[in-house]
Amino acid sequence: MTEPYADTDTRYSYRSPLVDRLRERGSVQAGRLLLLLPQKFGFCWGVDRALAMVADARRQFPGRRLWLLNSIIHNPRVNADMLRMGIRFLHGPQAEAGALERMGPEDVVIVPAFSAPVEEMEPLRARGCEIVDTTCPWVIKPHKRTLKYIQEGFTTVIHGTVGHDETRATCSLVSHAGGQYVVVHDLHEAEALARYLEGRSAQEDLRRALHPSATLPSFEPRRDLHKIGLINQTTMLASESRAIAARLRAALVRRDGEDSLQEFFRDFDTICAATQENQDAATEVVNERPDLFLVVGGYDSSNTRNLARVGDAEGIPSYHIEGPECIAPALLRHRDRHSGQLCEQRDWLPAGPVAVAFTAGASTPDTILGDVVRRVVEVAGEALQHDAALRGHGG
Ligand code: SF4
Structure with a gap:
């Protein structure tokens, strides 16, 4: 089903000629379907770079055992x-099982774009493994910032997801550098932190509101929330990160007064440019008020999950799907944004003329998006045939 790209070379490609053509046009009429694509979507620079580094490692270390520390990116097909x-x-x-005990200097270990916890890296270095580090420079930015916070006596507040690879690595870095952190996943958790800072709730209330692993076991709210510095996991919803920063800033103004803010509060936006651009472009396409918004990407991909939330603000029916296998004529299998559960939506494709907007996460190959577009057109009973069909848009 996947359309191979003619110029695939040793740095194998996930490009799709169909998506390239759609990208040029922005929107395409296919019978009763109007297909809309944002100006920016799909693979980011950091993912492209990581995959290129994997290809380079295969060339550079022929005959040696190559390992990935964990998923190279959050997409099951790519892994x-x-x-x-x-x-x-x-x-x-x-x-x-047991691979780590057998590792030695002949083994080549690739660190994914999200970086890795210190405790996973140390044994590999101790065994003399060759390390190929694909950590995205955008991920290094919050790492540097948090080390600065620790030097200045600030606890790092991370807008992120407990357990996400990038946030695991950041928390591990803070812990090994002797600092403290608090992970807040959303505005609701930030509100609990803000209320504690304002003296309007007890530390037990704060602990109850946060994920059990949102802090180190040694975290003491009374001692460790004197000075706080914010960072974001690079792939969070930018508008939510801004709202969280504003709420925590207001809490500290209430606690310490405006004049003392500089002493007790730091805010640093570490959302990456690619995430921001994909979210902005998705917002634009949703503002065209399509009947449906399909967001394509791995279910464990943070930036894809957040793209799926963009449609909520406009009340557009939005579905996060992993690929074409999720689509049947009367049934759409998707990840529910609120519960995180996989569920099924019946009668998801209305009859008659329908505008369907698509986007894809930073870890989604164009080939998967292309297959999704084809499948939607197919289940709608329409056809998308090469340039003849694509010329339909705009006359
Ligand atoms: S989403 Fe951003 S931080 Fe993550 S790999 Fe891509 S460019 Fe880097």
Whole structure:
């Protein structure tokens, strides 16, 4: 089903000629369907770079065992391709039991774009493994900032998701540098933190509101929330990060007064440019008020999950799907944004003329988006045939 790209080379490509053509046009009429694509979507610079570094490592270390520390990016198809290329996994669902004990200087370990916890890196260095570090420079930015916070005596407040690879790495860095952190996932958790800062709730209320692993076991709210510095996991919803920063700033103004803010509060926007651009472009396409908004990407991809929330503000029916296999004529399998559960939506495609907007997360290959577009057109009983069909838009 996937359309191969003619110029695939050793740095194998996930490009799709269909998506390239749609990208040029922005919108396409296919029978009763109007297909809308944002100006920016899909693979970001950091993912492109990580995949290029994997290809380089395969060339540079022929005959040596290649390992991925964990998923290279949050997309199941791309990780399955890694396995097919003979790259093995040290952690995560594909991990080989006992592999770490057998590692040595001949082994080459690739660190994913999200970076990795210190405790996963140390044993590999101790065993003399060759390390290929694909950590995205945008991920290094919050790392540097948080080390500065620790030097200045600030506790790091991370707008992120407990357990997400990037936030795990950041928390590990803070812990090993002797600092403290608090992970707040959303405005609701930030509100609990703000109320505690304002002296309007007890520390037990704060602990109850946060994820059990949102702080280190040694975290003491009374001692550790004197000075706070904010960062974001790079792929969070930018508008929510801004709202959280504003709420925490207001709480400290209430606690310490406006004049003392500089002494007790730091705010640093570490949302990456690609995430911001994809969210802005998704907002634009949703503002065209399509009948449906399909967001394509791995269910564990943070930036894809947040793209799926963009449609909420405009009340557009929005669905996060992993690929074309989620789509049947009368049934759409998707991840519910609120519960995080996989569920099914019946009669998801209205009859008659329908405008369907698409976007794809930063870890979603164009080939998967292309397959999704084809599948939607197919279940709608329409056809999308090469340039003849694409010329339909705009006359
Ligand atoms: S989403 Fe942003 S931080 Fe993550 S790999 Fe892409 S560019 Fe880097």
